[in-house]
Amino acid sequence: MKIDLSGRLAVVTGASGDLGRVMARTLARCGCDVVIHYHRNKTMALQLVKEIRILGRYAVALQADVGDRKSVFGFRDNVLRQLRAPDILVNNAVIQYPWKPVLEQPVKDYEGQFRSSVLQNVLMAQAFVPAMKKKSFGRVIAISTECAMMNFEGQSAYVSGKRGMDGVLRVLAREVGEHGITVNQVAPGWTIGDKERKLGNRVSFKGRNAYASKVPLRRRGTDQEIANVVAFLASDLAGFITGAYVPVCGGNVMPAI
Numbered sequence: 001m002k003i004d005l006s007g008r009l010a011v012v013t014g015a016s017g018d019l020g021r022v023m024a025r026t027l028a029r030c031g032c033d034v035v036i037h038y039h040r041n042k043t044m045a046l047q048l049v050k051e052i053r054i055l056g057r058y059a060v061a062l063q064a065d066v067g068d069r070k071s072v073f074g075f076r077d078n079v080l081r082q083l084r085a086p087d088i089l090v091n092n093a094v095i096q097y098p099w100k101p102v103l104e105q106p107v108k109d110y111e112g113q114f115r116s117s118v119l120q121n122v123l124m125a126q127a128f129v130p131a132m133k134k135k136s137f138g139r140v141i142a143i144s145t146e147c148a149m150m151n152f153e154g155q156s157a158y159v160s161g162k163r164g165m166d167g168v169l170r171v172l173a174r175e176v177g178e179h180g181i182t183v184n185q186v187a188p189g190w191t192i193g194d195k196e197r198k199l200g201n202r203v204s205f206k207g208r209n210a211y212a213s214k215v216p217l218r219r220r221g222t223d224q225e226i227a228n229v230v231a232f233l234a235s236d237l238a239g240f241i242t243g244a245y246v247p248v249c250g251g252n253v254m255p256a257i
């Protein structure tokens with residue numbers, strides 16, 4: 001049994017970022033054509049397009065601000081003009097703000113987080129799900145975080161954005177299920193990606209080891225391990241899973257049944 005996404009088109013938002021890049025590559029390795037969405041890092045997006053074309057899949061790099069309706073709908077029009085209606089959405093982009101206590105976090109950070117987490121999922125659905133309904137097939141996969149369950153100090157803007165998007169996605173799962181569209185969330189733990197690998201020995205392992213020692217599997221996950229779950233949820237193998245929040249964090253959070 002293998003994950004076969006041949007003939008499918010995926011849009012990966014934030015594909016120029018650390019985890020999104022690996023998701024885009026992995027979907028392409030499964031046979032998917034991919035829209036590489038970026039915000040500012042066009043160079044990275046174009047490099048990824050090249051890599052994916054070498055794999056024999058079609059890819060384009062397209063820009064949008066995922067928290068802005070006009071920008072997302074312009075992006076949708078470009079996707080339709082250059083390719084076709086996507087079968088798979090991976091809503092992965094995020095704006096990160098410095099983590100501060102509630103009493104110190106500026107209001108604009110909450111607003112920005114609301115845009116990049118909650119509104120991204122609303123706008124991507126409004127832009128792309130109508131065409132999925134017509135095809136009676138679709139996969140919406142949003143990237144959350146284990147932090148949404150942990151509610152640690154300093155993370156209120158990030159956590160409230162991610163918990164807000166959880167509400168949108170669970171309701172969406174109920175609203176579009178009858179059209180063969182699944183809606184799920186993948187929730188990584190603190191993940192090893194290229195940014196960290198590039199730093200090599202310059203990385204301080206003290207905090208990292210302390211974190212890993214508390215994870216039931218006693219290690220941190222990798223970007224590839226997150227992308228594997230995205231590919232699975234995008235595939236026919238996961239056709240009966242919807243409305244799920246799937247932690248990929250070595251057991252660090254365990255949603256109650």
Ligand SMILES: NC(=O)c1ccc[n+]([C@@H]2O[C@H](COP(=O)([O-])OP(=O)(O)OC[C@H]3O[C@@H](n4cnc5c(N)ncnc54)[C@H](OP(=O)(O)O)[C@@H]3O)[C@@H](O)[C@H]2O)c1
Pocket residue numbers: 013014015016017018019020037038039040041042064065066067091092093094095096116143144145146187188189190191192193
């Ligand atoms: N890395 C982790 O350990 C970890 C852990 C838990 C959850 N996550 C989740 O995994 C996802 C990816 O995280 P990451 O670490 O890969 O992030 P990252 O490397 O910081 O990448 C963020 C991506 O979002 C894009 N972006 C930022 N602002 C945007 C905007 N206004 N409109 C559109 N795109 C925008 C960036 O585009 P440009 O670079 O082109 O500007 C970039 O591609 C996020 O949802 C995050 O919450 C990550």
